[in-house]
Amino acid sequence: MKKIGAMLTSLVLLASVLAACGSNNADNSGASPGAATPSAGKGGEPIELQILSLKQEQSSQDAFKQIIDNFQKENSNITVDIQTMNADQLKTTLRARSAANEMPDLITWMKEVEPDTLLDLSGESFLSNLNSDSVAAANAIYDNKVYAMPIDNGYIGFYYNKTVLADNGLEVPKTLSEMKTVVEALKAKGIPAFATGAKDLSVAYMPLISLFSETVFGQNPNWSQERDEGKISIATDPNWKLAFDLHKDYVYGYSDVGNAYNISYDDANAMIAQGKAAFYGNGPWALSGIREVGPTADIGLMAFPISENPDDSKLLVFPDTSLSISKDSKNIEAAKKFLAYMASQEAGTIWSEKVKVSSTVNGVNVDYDPIAADINAYISSGKFTPYGDRVLRSVFTDKLWEDFSKYMLDQTDWEKLSADLDAFWDKAKDIENTAGK
Template sequence: MKKKFAAFLSILLVVGCLAGCGNAKSTEDTSQAKPNEQDASTPEPAAKEDADAQASKEPVPIHLFHQKQEAQETFAQIIEAFQKEYPYITVEQEIVTNDPASILRARVATDETPDIFQGALDTMDIASGGYIMDLAGEPFLNNINEEVLSDSSFTDGDGHVWALPIDGSCEGIFYNKEIFQKLDLTPPTTLSELDHVIEVLEKNKITPFALGFKDSWTIKPITLVVVSPAIYAKQDDWNELKTSGQSSFADTPEWKTTFDILKKIYDHGNTKTAFDTDYNGACNMIAQGEAAMMVQGLWALEPIKSINSDINLGMMAMPVSENPEDTKLFQFPDFGLSISANTKNPEECKLFLEYLTRQDTASLWCSSSMLFSAIKNVSVDFDPLAADVNAYIDSGMICTQADRGWPTAFQTEYEASLSEYILGHDSLENILARLDTAWDTAVKAAQ
């Protein structure tokens, strides 16, 4: 993540300490004048005429496609309020959590692109094919913090905006502060300290890590919290070096470290049940104190707290070496929405995106999803855990996310290699060699 976005999150956190997200107010409270408050500037007949005009419009359906399972209820509230303001528009959300990127690409290939869909790692690839509407110049972008918009993974160097950034997040290790305090443990900053924490927890019959590998997407974040600080914090042009043949997976020692740490976490988690436990199950484990730690993104805070609102959670970065200076937290623009270039209802789609950038709507999203907001003047005091993230920002111990620049076609091969390694289906030497080949093939295919 670029320094501007880190600074933006720092500002948000400081502001958040001064003011909470608060309860979101209904949009219709501010958009409609009460009958006894009418004056000459807002005559009742005009208001009635506008309402009649809305009601007389032809019904417009909008298909919203996203993978944010934990936001389903929040979206339902937002959609309900939106549809009260625009009764002729119906927003139907489809939530896909199992390989949503592949499903979306298949929809695009068969000309079934959803009207609005979640911007993800392949946003730029989809945009390059002409399938995404350029949002540059849309008035609602003025509601987005400039640093987030300019540093977003959804804005290219030519000024095109391919997705609306809505929030920002980070990934690291959730840990149960009460368990740590009880056992006189402190967040580790080196690999040897991490080994000590694991040893103490297991001696006290506590599972160190909650694993939900039945949902295969939960494996990748473990490697991202390692490789982001281990490689990209020091060599942010590693992707370019790899593509030009000046570097490789096989010849970069930190990639071996990444896979070794993944195996360590697998070996010291609910290993026997990891592939039978899903994401929600892992959240339940840490919420109920059945595990002391879980590697995930900030989005997991809401489902954990929904199970146990009293849990005292912290967030720490993953140690990647014996040098504490290498232990950094990575941050990134998280959730964004794109509009299909082929939608039959572009103006209605824009109305929905505009609605999401209103402060009341963003406040609701912030307080319920427990993420930082990309919208101006929306505070982020959603949980005491934010103070831990703030500490990393203030000390400069943050870094960019590794996979945002990876070739899209490479992602699938990478994700498949992770389970193969931890289950012992192939050697690390062979896996790294295959990743080198997969990268080169993906780059050539994209040219």
């Protein structure tokens, strides 16, 4: 496994960014001094930049539209065409287009894309406008290359509706036994504890990422390296089983199981916003959907309690949305110009305000939501982990995505699932080693 230790440096980045939330005293009207900004670009041969994006949320699409409109006003010969699709569609599309040598000019980063199809951005001046720790963390799975330009910071944890808990005389659980008490009390009143569905499997998959990040990598940051060395395995590590059991027994088991296949991503967002569920495992991309339904809902963010020791609960925090340029793009200079604008304070502020996330652009400090205080509390106390599915090899995460619901729905047992996952871990390692020769 390629070194991923650089991700730990995101502590400094995220603590400083999130601690600044609420102050919003920075001048966000334009690019930082010394930052690379797009030249006027008025005239010249017409250029169309194609972007494939997995940012389906309306807030992300609105942000991209405003950013693209601003960029095109200053670069009248460049037209930006952005196409949005879900992760599965984007993965399939990119693999097909890569095989046909018809890659788009830019993509919102997906680690499933082989790095040899992407342009190394090392040394580009616009990167200096971003926090260097964030850039390093976003590219930690690569060997001394920069293929992804991160524009925001993400997390995966559990949103909780404070009003639902308070109205039922319940407190935020700090331990696993306290969580058991809370979910049982809600069940007795006919209230689903978790907004979890199976109509869109990402609704169920996101909390599992949060859980194994806590139980496995939150307890042993060197787990991947030790697994590659053959010192441990998924089958023999109780922390992997714990993640899957908590996911099956709590996140799914105390959801609206009878209606699970009718609950979509948007439905789950609405459930937590409207107080129809107490908890919801997801990332920052869900926050805008939650706020569209419940703009004043009293929502917090927490790590799932995984034991009787509250200190074992760690929030997954990581660089999230990034942009990459295809190596074979015929419009590389125009694509770089677009990234330069994305790295400006103007674009960073638009993205942070509309998408409700922390920006990686230096000087952009937007008070985007009260949950920023919750995230900062985990980071400042050191109760977070940067290790999630994004630092795992693609072949392995493909298998996770393919099989996780089988365990959730009791269609397989742990012995078989863990053996399959171990086999795919080794397969992914072999593929990487072969490609590196």
